[in-house]
Each structure stands twice: as structure tokens, then as C-alpha cells.
Amino acid sequence: MAAFSDSSPLAxxxxxxxxxxxxxxxxxxxxxxxxxxxxxxxxxVPSLLADPQWRLTxxxxxxxxxxxxxxxxxxxxxxxxxxxxxxxxxxxxxCVGLFSLSMLGAAWAPTPFAFSVSRFIGGLGLGGVISxxxxxxxxxxxxAKRNLNFALMYSGYAIGALLSAVVGMALLQSQGWRLVVAxxxxxxxxxxxxxxxxxxxxEFLLARGQTAKAQALATRLGIEHSTLYRPAEAATSKxxxxxxxxxxxxxxxxxxxxxxxxxxxxxxxxxxxxxxxxPQLMRKLGYDLGSxxxxxxxxxxxxxxxxxFMGRIGDSIGVRKTLVGGYIIGALAISGLTIKGGLVTxxxxxxxxxxxxxxxxxxxxxxxxxxxxxxxxxxxxGWAVGIGRFGAMSGPMVGAYLAAQNVEVKWNFFAFSAAALxxxxxxxxxxxxxxxxx
Numbered sequence: 103m104a105a106f107s108d109s110s111p112l113a114x115x116x117x118x119x120x121x122x123x124x125x126x127x128x129x130x131x132x133x134x135x136x137x138x139x140x141x142x143x144x145x146x147v148p149s150l151l152a153d154p155q156w157r158l159t160x161x162x163x164x165x166x167x168x169x170x171x172x173x174x175x176x177x178x179x180x181x182x183x184x185x186x187x188x189x190x191x192x193x194x195x196x197c198v199g200l201f202s203l204s205m206l207g208a209a210w211a212p213t214p215f216a217f218s219v220s221r222f223i224g225g226l227g228l229g230g231v232i233s234x235x236x237x238x239x240x241x242x243x244x245x246a247k248r249n250l251n252f253a254l255m256y257s258g259y260a261i262g263a264l265l266s267a268v269v270g271m272a273l274l275q276s277q278g279w280r281l282v283v284a285x286x287x288x289x290x291x292x293x294x295x296x297x298x299x300x301x302x303x304x305e306f307l308l309a310r311g312q313t314a315k316a317q318a319l320a321t322r323l324g325i326e327h328s329t330l331y332r333p334a335e336a337a338t339s340k341x342x343x344x345x346x347x348x349x350x351x352x353x354x355x356x357x358x359x360x361x362x363x364x365x366x367x368x369x370x371x372x373x374x375x376x377x378x379x380x381p382q383l384m385r386k387l388g389y390d391l392g393s394x395x396x397x398x399x400x401x402x403x404x405x406x407x408x409x410x411f412m413g414r415i416g417d418s419i420g421v422r423k424t425l426v427g428g429y430i431i432g433a434l435a436i437s438g439l440t441i442k443g444g445l446v447t448x449x450x451x452x453x454x455x456x457x458x459x460x461x462x463x464x465x466x467x468x469x470x471x472x473x474x475x476x477x478x479x480x481x482x483x484g485w486a487v488g489i490g491r492f493g494a495m496s497g498p499m500v501g502a503y504l505a506a507q508n509v510e511v512k513w514n515f516f517a518f519s520a521a522a523l524x525x526x527x528x529x530x531x532x533x534x535x536x537x538x539x540x
Contacts, residue, residue: 116244118324121301125242126251128300129235130258132198135289136231137262137402139201139224142286143167143498144263144377144398145270146279148385153279156214164502167378168495169218170204173225175491180230191302194234198289198296200227205286229491233484236471240479241305246417252468253413260405260460263377267399274395349478350485358532359482362470365528366490369429369463372521375497376401376436376459379505379514380452386511387448397452401460404453408461413468421469422529425462429526432458436519440512459522466529493521 147167150158158166177197204224211217235255243251270282301323307316320326350359380401381394389397408428416424435454443451467483474482497518504514 117242121323121325122242122244122247122251124299125238125301126255128296129194129239129255131292132194132231132235132289132296133256133258134262134265135198135202135286135292136228137259137264138266139205139228139262139286140170140259140374141263141266141377141398141402142205142270142283143170144379144381145266145395146274146282147378147382148394149274149279151382158214160502160505161499162214164378164499166214166218166221167374167498167502170221170225170228171374171491171494171498173222174229174494175225175488177226177229177488180226189302189306190234190238191300193230194238194300195293195296197227197229197231197234199293200224201231202227202287202289205283209280209284209287229484229487232467232487233481236467236483237479238300238303240468240471241303242301248417248468248472250410250413250417252471253409253416253464256464256467257406257409259464260402260409260456264399264402264406267395267402271395271399346478346481349474350482355474358473361528361532362466362473362486363489365425365466365525365532366470366486367493368521368524368528369459369466369493370490371493371497371500372432372436372518372525373460373463373497374494375501375514375518375521376455378498379501382505383501383511383514384448387442397449400449401452401456404456405460405464408457409464411457412461412465416465416469421465422532425466425469425529426526428458428462428465429522429529430458432462433519433522433526434458436515436522439515459518462525466525497521 143166147163150156150163150166151160201224204220204227207220207223208217211220236252239252239255240248266282266286269285273282301319302315304316304319304325307313307319349355377398381398384394384397412424412428432455435451435458438451439448439455467487470486471479471483500517501514504517
């Protein structure tokens with residue numbers, strides 16, 4: 103079962119390796135920046151709880167953690183559509199700039215409310231960068247490697263979150279949480295390079311009738327012009343709101359769309375809940391701050407490796423079976439953390455939890471991006487990401503609620519394990535995309 107649609111206008115489009123690698127690298131680095139931005143909240147939670155000036159409760163921490171994710175809800179819907187209407191490149195650059203600037207605002211925030219407002223504004227960019235990077239990566243990858251390349255690109259999220267944990271271990275105790283947050287603005291330095299090196303989407307240029315620009319870009323990238331000609335039936339699919347809605351909610355795809363949305367909500371609740379509260383949960387199990395952050399680092403590292411590994415498996419045996427199996431592994435590992443074990447055992451379980459949550463979710467986003475035809479791809483991905491933000495907002499709040507109730511740590515793990523199982527069931531109920539693309 104292929105995760106991509108052969109009915110895409112450029113289904114036979116096979117760019118030179120150097121072009122694929124360039125786009126993959128630039129999109130990967132953009133997602134690394136996004137991962138640091140989102141992952142930093144989990145890194146600084148123990149320090150925020152101990153801040154003598156703000157004196158925050160777990161519920162307030164959960165709300166602050168959800169503020170950026172609320173912004174991504176709007177960003178995913180609005181910016182994803184704008185990307186289909188105005189182009190991927192400019193939107194990607196603008197989104198990276200927006201969420202990077204917001205990190206400076208959060209680092210200098212005088213109050214928790216100002217912190218949350220800055221994070222919300224940054225969330226608008228976070229929601230848009232995912233859909234733009236997904237569309238560009240899919241387009242500039244050869245069909246046989248689309249799942250793998252998407253997993254490689256989106257592994258940047260886990261790498262960025264891992265980087266936030268490493269920075270936290272190095273600086274948090276000596277410099278405080280504000281510097282750790284402020285370092286999230288460093289991607290601003292990379293914006294000129296993105297503007298210079300990142301190519302625009304050829305599919306977008308052709309869909310807008312800008313054939314001359316598409317041919318000039320193809321020449322610069324070393325792409326044969328003959329591959330740019332679109333089949334007549336595909337040429338009628340323009341990036342209008344009506345065409346996008348018709349694709350996403352067609353009779354053949356409505357069940358798949360709803361199933362994918364449920365899976366996205368469930369897995370995002372799991373990954374953001376664990377990503378926000380894992381260090382604090384491990385502290386409750388008896389580990390100090392440095393050790394608890396090391397668990398977060400292992401969680402994110404295994405997520406990055408797992409996403410790439412699962413992408414390769416998905417290309418070999420089918421994405422749907424890969425997703426279901428991965429989520430089951432994750433659910434079992436998260437549940438296993440409720441049983442008191444040794445340090446090595448807990449590291450293994452945390453690694454498997456990262457593998458079976460964020461790692462699998464990387465492949466799931468590729469599955470979603472490839473589920474729809476080119477003219478609706480960025481919008482469909484953005485909408486799925488937007489729906490998933492309800493899970494993203496609820497994940498930190500579930501952890502906050504359970505922390506405020508002073509219940510045993512095991513109930514946090516049971517809650518997130520259940521979310522992974524729901525994702526597995528939803529994907530299992532998704533129809534075969536090869537029958538849905540017609």
C-alpha cells in the first residue's frame with residue numbers, strides 16, 4: 103500500500119538528487135527550529151514550577167503550555183490554505199520568522215500572561231511551517247522515497263526538542279529558563295539562506311498558470327521540462343477553496359479524512375502530554391532534574407530515529423500496518439512505565455514510548471500529506487494538523503489536571519497510553535488510499 107497518490111499531477115516527477123537533498127535539508131532545519139520551540143516547554147516546566155516570582159500551579163503551567171498549541175490551531179487552518187493560494191516558500195520563511203521572534207517575546211515576558219500571548223503568536227507560525235514543509239518535501243522527493251524523506255524531514259521536530267533538552271541540561275540550573283527560551287530565536291539568522299536557496303513549488307507555479315517561471319526554475323534545478331507537463335485531468339484541479347473542499351470531503355475520502363483526524367488528535371495528545379510532563383513525572387518517580395531531563399532527551403532521540411526507521415518500513419510493507427503496529431508498541435511501553443523498574447529498564451521504555459508516539463506520528467503526517475492530490479495537499483495536511491491541536495492543547499492540560507489532583511503517577515501514563523491505542527484503532531479503520539484517490 104503506497105501512501106502517496108499516483109494521480110498527483112507530478113507523480114512521475116523525479117528531481118535530481120541534489121535538488122531533493124537541498125529541499126530536504128532546508129525543510130528539516132525549519133522543522134528543527136519548530137521542534138525546539140515546542141519542546142522547550144517540557145524542558146522548562148520544572149523550573150517554571152520552582153520560579154519564586156511567578157509561583158505557578160500545575161494548571162497554570164498546563165495553560166501556558168497549551169497557548170502556543172492554540173495558536174497552531176489557527177495557523178494550521180489559515181496559513182495552510184494561504185500556502186496553497188500564494189505559495190509554499192514565502193509562507194515557510196514567514197512562519198519560521200514569526201515563531202522565532204515570539205521566542206524572544208516569551209523570554210522577556212514580565213508575566214505569565216505575556217508569556218502565553220507570545221507563545222500564542224508564535225503558534226500561528228508553527229501551524230503553517232508544518233504544512234508548507236510537508237508539501238515541499240513530498241513534491242521534491244521521488245515517489246519511491248516519499249515516506250522515507252518525509253520521515254527524515256519531520257525527524258527535525260524530535261531533534262529540535264532533543265536540542266532543547268540538551269540545552270536545558272547545560273544551562274537551566276546555572277542561567278535559568280529565560281535564556282533557554284531566548285535561544286529559540288536563533289533561526290532568524292537562517293532566514294536569508296532560506297530565501298536564497300529554497301525553491302518554490304513547481305506544482306504551485308503550474309497550478310497558477312506561471313509556466314514560464316516553472317520552466318526557469320526547473321532549468322536552474324536541473325529538471326527536465328518534459329516532466330512539467332500535466333495530464334489534462336489533473337490540470338483542472340486548481341488550488342481554490344472549492345476544489346480543496348471537494349478533494350478532502352469527497353465521497354471517496356470523507357471516511358479516510360475523519361479517521362485520520364481522530365488518529366491525529368489522539369497521537370498529538372499523547373506526544374504533547376508526554377513531551378510537556380515527562381521530566382516532571384520522572385522527578386516524581388525519584389530522579390533529580392538532570393536525570394529527568396535526560397529521559398526527555400532519550401524520548402526525543404528515539405522519536406527521531408524511530409520516525410526514520412518507520413518511514414523505511416512504511417515504504418516496504420505499507421504505511422497503515424506500520425502505523426498501527428508502532429502505536430501498539432508505544433502504548434505498551436508507556437503503560438510499562440507504571441511498573442517500577444530499574445534505570446536501564448525505564449530508559450528502554452521511554453525510548454520505546456518515543457518510538458511509538460512521535461516517531462510514528464512523523465510517518466502519519468506523511469501518510470496524510472500523500473493521501474490527497476497535489477492541489478489540496480498543503481491544506482489537507484494543515485487542517486489535519488489543526489484538528490490535532492485539540493489533542494495538543496488537551497495533552498498538557500490532562501497532565502496538569504492529574505498533577506493538581508495529586509494522583510499516582512501511573513494514571514498519567516495510563517491516560518497517554520490510551521491515547522496511543524485510540525490512534526492505532528483509528529488508523530486501522532482508515533480505508534486504503536489507493537481506493538480513495540479515485
